Amino acid sequence: MKKMSKRKKMDYIAGYTMIFPLVLGLGVFYFYPIFRVFYDSFHEVGAFNKSKWVGLQNYVTMFHDKTMWQALFNTFRYVIVIVPAVIILALLLAVFLNMKIKGKAFFRVVYFIPAITMSAAVAMIWRWMFNGDYGLINYILNLFGIKSIRFLSNPNLAWISICVVTIWSNVGYNMIILLAGIQGISKSYYEAASMDGAGSIRQFFTITLPLITPTLFFVLVTTLIGTFQTFDTIYMMISKTGLAMAASESMVVYFYKNAFEFSKKGYASALAIFLFVIIMIITAVQMKLQKKWVNYE
Amino acid sequence: MKWKTKQKCKKAGAFGLSCLMAIGCFSGCGKASSNDSKKEGEISGEVRYAFWDSAQQSYFEKCAEKFNEKYPDVEIKLEPSSWDEYWTKLEAGATGGSIADVFWMNGPNIIKYADGDILMDVGGQIKESGIDTEKYPEALVDLYNVDGKQYAIPKDYDTIGVWYNKKIFDEAGVPYPTDDWTWDDMVDIAKQLTKADGSVYGISAEYQTQFGIYNTIPADGGYVISDDKKKSGYDKEETQAGVQRWVDLIEEGASPSQSSLEETSGDVQFLSGRLGMYWCGSWFLNQVIDSDMKDDIDVVAVPSINGNKISVIHGIGNCIYKDTKNPEAAWKWVEFLAGEEANKLSAEMGAAIPAYEGTADIWVDKYNEYNLTSFVKAAEEYSTPYPVSKNTAEWEQYQAEELKKAFNLKTDVKDACDEVAKKMNEVLADE
Numbered sequence: 001m002k003k004m005s006k007r008k009k010m011d012y013i014a015g016y017t018m019i020f021p022l023v024l025g026l027g028v029f030y031f032y033p034i035f036r037v038f039y040d041s042f043h044e045v046g047a048f049n050k051s052k053w054v055g056l057q058n059y060v061t062m063f064h065d066k067t068m069w070q071a072l073f074n075t076f077r078y079v080i081v082i083v084p085a086v087i088i089l090a091l092l093l094a095v096f097l098n099m100k101i102k103g104k105a106f107f108r109v110v111y112f113i114p115a116i117t118m119s120a121a122v123a124m125i126w127r128w129m130f131n132g133d134y135g136l137i138n139y140i141l142n143l144f145g146i147k148s149i150r151f152l153s154n155p156n157l158a159w160i161s162i163c164v165v166t167i168w169s170n171v172g173y174n175m176i177i178l179l180a181g182i183q184g185i186s187k188s189y190y191e192a193a194s195m196d197g198a199g200s201i202r203q204f205f206t207i208t209l210p211l212i213t214p215t216l217f218f219v220l221v222t223t224l225i226g227t228f229q230t231f232d233t234i235y236m237m238i239s240k241t242g243l244a245m246a247a248s249e250s251m252v253v254y255f256y257k258n259a260f261e262f263s264k265k266g267y268a269s270a271l272a273i274f275l276f277v278i279i280m281i282i283t284a285v286q287m288k289l290q291k292k293w294v295n296y297e
Numbered sequence: 298m299k300w301k302t303k304q305k306c307k308k309a310g311a312f313g314l315s316c317l318m319a320i321g322c323f324s325g326c327g328k329a330s331s332n333d334s335k336k337e338g339e340i341s342g343e344v345r346y347a348f349w350d351s352a353q354q355s356y357f358e359k360c361a362e363k364f365n366e367k368y369p370d371v372e373i374k375l376e377p378s379s380w381d382e383y384w385t386k387l388e389a390g391a392t393g394g395s396i397a398d399v400f401w402m403n404g405p406n407i408i409k410y411a412d413g414d415i416l417m418d419v420g421g422q423i424k425e426s427g428i429d430t431e432k433y434p435e436a437l438v439d440l441y442n443v444d445g446k447q448y449a450i451p452k453d454y455d456t457i458g459v460w461y462n463k464k465i466f467d468e469a470g471v472p473y474p475t476d477d478w479t480w481d482d483m484v485d486i487a488k489q490l491t492k493a494d495g496s497v498y499g500i501s502a503e504y505q506t507q508f509g510i511y512n513t514i515p516a517d518g519g520y521v522i523s524d525d526k527k528k529s530g531y532d533k534e535e536t537q538a539g540v541q542r543w544v545d546l547i548e549e550g551a552s553p554s555q556s557s558l559e560e561t562s563g564d565v566q567f568l569s570g571r572l573g574m575y576w577c578g579s580w581f582l583n584q585v586i587d588s589d590m591k592d593d594i595d596v597v598a599v600p601s602i603n604g605n606k607i608s609v610i611h612g613i614g615n616c617i618y619k620d621t622k623n624p625e626a627a628w629k630w631v632e633f634l635a636g637e638e639a640n641k642l643s644a645e646m647g648a649a650i651p652a653y654e655g656t657a658d659i660w661v662d663k664y665n666e667y668n669l670t671s672f673v674k675a676a677e678e679y680s681t682p683y684p685v686s687k688n689t690a691e692w693e694q695y696q697a698e699e700l701k702k703a704f705n706l707k708t709d710v711k712d713a714c715d716e717v718a719k720k721m722n723e724v725l726a727d728e
Binding site: 047130132133152153239240241243246257260 | 385388391415553555556566688690698
């Protein structure tokens with residue numbers, strides 16, 4: 001017995017030692033910043049971290065800040081458009097690429113490429129394609145006699161362009177995850193169903209869809225959180241002070257501006273906390289609702 | 298038994314490895330300290346030098362070489378970074394204390410850093426070493442003087458001119474402009490150069506500050522910010538006139554639209570032959586030389602407005618961190634860079650217009666196929682400092698957001714300017 005407990009002890013020590021670097025990294029780069037942001041949100045933090053306690057002042061300012069509400073509205077607009085589009089497209093592609101078709105390995109790679117490409121590079125390429133004077137898309141439109149469209153500087157179109165790029169770059173990754181989920185479904189269900197005479201559409205809705213709900217739930221939660229934090233495509237593609245920026249900047253872009261361009265880190269922290277709370281509530285609601293629609297075998 | 302020892306070995310190995318990793322995580326952070334082994338009367342140690350233009354790296358390497366001939370025990374460590382990350386990095390370094398010993402400073406940021414108590418007042422050292430500040434452009438020496446304290450000696454300077462594409466002038470049969478031209482001449486030429494099919498525009502009237510409205514506003518008799526840095530000048534009629542000029546060019550179709558210039562910036566459009574004229578700084582020379590059109594381009598002084606000719610002057614200053622571990626070595630490095638030798642070297646290597654009096658001629662001669670004397674003349678005769686206050690970045694943001702509405706022809710210049718004045722005054726009141 002004694003010997004066993006000694007071994008157990010060793011196991012514990014070894015285990016903790018091995019996760020120590022990771023925990024240390026998480027602590028320094030995640031946990032500490034989270035508490036620090038919370039702390040800073042009650043302070044006025046200027047350049048060089050000179051801070052002064054201001055209580056709830058940052059939050060009061062925030063709720064009176066029209067730009068913040070516009071940014072929040074923009075963020076929700078992104079979520080409402082992007083999340084369903086990504087999930088539906090990813091699911092369709094996953095089902096499609098699960099069928100017995102020629103060259104499906106090739107297509108799987110093609111759809112996955114955006115996921116392994118740096119988002120900054122993606123944004124740069126799309127910025128060129130959307131360009132109003134030299135862009136590829138407008139060049140093609142011009143061939144058909146359509147006048148050039150300013151996709152990135154027209155305030156009414158810029159946010160849609162952002163949606164297109166974000167959807168394009170997120171579909172592949174989610175498709176792979178859903179594909180893995182679909183392939184985890186036992187073949188015997190389909191065999192039984194086809195023996196009973198169910199067509200492929202019927203099979204999709206009665207077998208594939210219900211059995212893939214745990215994967216769908218995962219994809220939904222991660223895409224939603226990711227979309228709430230949209231930053232790089234907007235930052236890279238939209239001119240910083242142009243008219244289109246106001247109509248397309250997300251909460252995170254607005255946070256970045258305050259923190260790193262205006263040196264208002266306290267106010268920026270309050271923005272970050274507000275966004276954090278929103279995401280947390282929505283995720284909690286999803287966790288509750290999952291009992292209603294997610295089937296765990 | 299055997300199995301156990303093996304397991305133990307593995308565990309020990311893992312322990313060692315994770316320790317190593319943990320150490321590895323941290324070894325990157327504590328680099329700031331340097332060896333303070335100073336011998337009597339001798340200057341030694343390490344000086345870290347941060348700057349944002351990596352094109353000047355080879356120039357500084359040369360400087361460090363020359364500097365080490367005099368001070369062999371000082372190690373100059375060059376730390377270039379990109380413009381985009383420079384200020385974020387510098388501010389983080391200043392906050393955490395790991396900032397470089399000597400670093401580049403510019404106009405929009407000097408007051409912020411001076412007020413933040415990050416910079417060393419080098420006024421005393423300048424006097425001691427007998428540096429004559431009159432040898433440098435006055436506007437720049439003043440730029441780095443905050444509340445009577447001198448924080449930097451200018452390293453180089455830049456002024457504004459109008460670059461033009463000779464080929465487009467030739468095709469339209471328009472004679473090249475001369476340094477004594479006026480704004481009205483410029484507008485006429487711009488209209489003549491513009492082609493109806495939209496393939497060529499006479500000029501870019503993009504919203505720009507340093508090489509745009511900051512020149513025309515003072516020429517029209519207005520100002521961006523009052524001398525005491527307390528009030529915005531945007532509610533003044535003269536200031537608004539300086540903005541209106543540019544918007545008129547867009548409205549008359551002599552310039553591409555603001556949104557076109559936002560998607561493809563003016564420098565790119567100019568260097569791809571779509572613009573006849575392009576206002577920009579002397580630094581643009583480097584881009585011109587690197588382009589395919591270098592033989593088709595020349596430059597002319599900014600036009601006069603109602604008899605006033607004004608160009609913004611700006612330049613980089615070398616600042617020293619207040620709590621640097623090697624104040625003597627850091628100062629010697631700054632002193633060396635401010636000297637005639639380093640300035641001449643800068644001119645020869647074409648890095649930028651050196652600030653030291655007389656050395657700019659070397660730069661002008663080196664590229665004598667271009668009319669570069671206009672830039673030097675601008676510095677000497679009709680330059681105005683870049684308008685700054687403590688929170689320049691913040692009000693410049695509002696200024697851009699509001700004025701771009703006018704440049705996009707969505708609102709009146711007057712309304713946009715009034716809005717800028719209101720927001721800017723709020724920011725200035727908080728400073």
